[in-house]
Amino acid sequence: MTKPTLVESNEIFIIDYNKLVNIKHEIEPNNEVKKIAKDLREAFQYKKAVFLVNHTISKEDENKVYSLIRKFSALPNPIKEKYKSIINTGYHGYTSQQSERINKDGLIEFKESYNIIGYNRYLPDEEISEFSKTINTITEKLLNISNILLQLFAISLDSCK
Template structure:
């Protein structure tokens, strides 16, 4: 145990090295959208990642959602099965060992995807407060995403509402927009259960699919990234109260890779006193409307470059889902 504590004390993170940009959203009205846009532009082009602070979403709202997901996981299996994600859709519960980003490594996590704020997709009957807590947080994250889209419009010097209009159907259903609020719980790893974590990971290495991701996580750790130009995995660390933002692959394609889609993963912590605790996080994946055509020329100053293939957002994201779920449609 003494050695474990020593390793923990010496564990360097990007936070401890002040290697992640911090963007302050305090009083982020229209007058500050240009400043936020420039800071996001610098973060996405240089690091692919940033922390958003003073964003106005309380820790209580986030913790309420973590608690509600814990309550869901305490329900009988037959009740959970009513809300299980079905092939052909993205909404619903996903149990451990189903998703495999590299198609082979076992991934140990529970997830619940919310793509539409309605009674059909949210377990309201067994958990009366679930819908209200989820809806409140989802609307806050959607509003934050809209502000970020406006800031990126300013930074990229593209017409006002270009991004906002193309993301206008967030959380109205994955048949029109694949944006998703995802609750995540990574179970504790108990070493006296043989084979529980052998050859496994909490979340395999991948880049996110869409425009960007907002991530709220607890202090348990395990998130690692590869910064641009490096193949080294580095632990991010925890900044209390901050929401992490990282660019997605679709945004990288849209900007001809000026904005980085950052590879990341969640490993099982090596410290015994951390790995034996569960880990919570909430991710909001901001995606364009499915019909949006991803045309890099629209964001390029060089109008003569027309050799980029144009895809719909749905085509690009669907292929990624198929890879994650072993060829099955998501």
């Protein structure tokens, strides 16, 4: 007898975005959506893995973002510093290596990052053409996915009443 796969044993929960793309907040969800919402809640409740498939983020989208990251990372530090994140302004912008502390004992973070918060913020379009356009397109897709997932959570919580 073969051992069941993680999917068969319900250790991994798979959500097919195609089944959810038309969820509307004001419309009563159908039974399939209610079941997905219930299963999603249980997956998170019992620490199972959750995978989202058919989510509209293509490999090409992924490659475009990684390309932007590589291009930005390759810029000279003085140029990157023009886009530096300003404390207490929503964390939008560039954070250089060793500029963040991990804990109160002074352990230093060695990563550099570029946090993008919102649309049409100060982005390095001057140095990297299409930066804003690419980021905004992918951000729109991610927001759509996030909204669907939030609606699923709302449906699952509503079913707990």
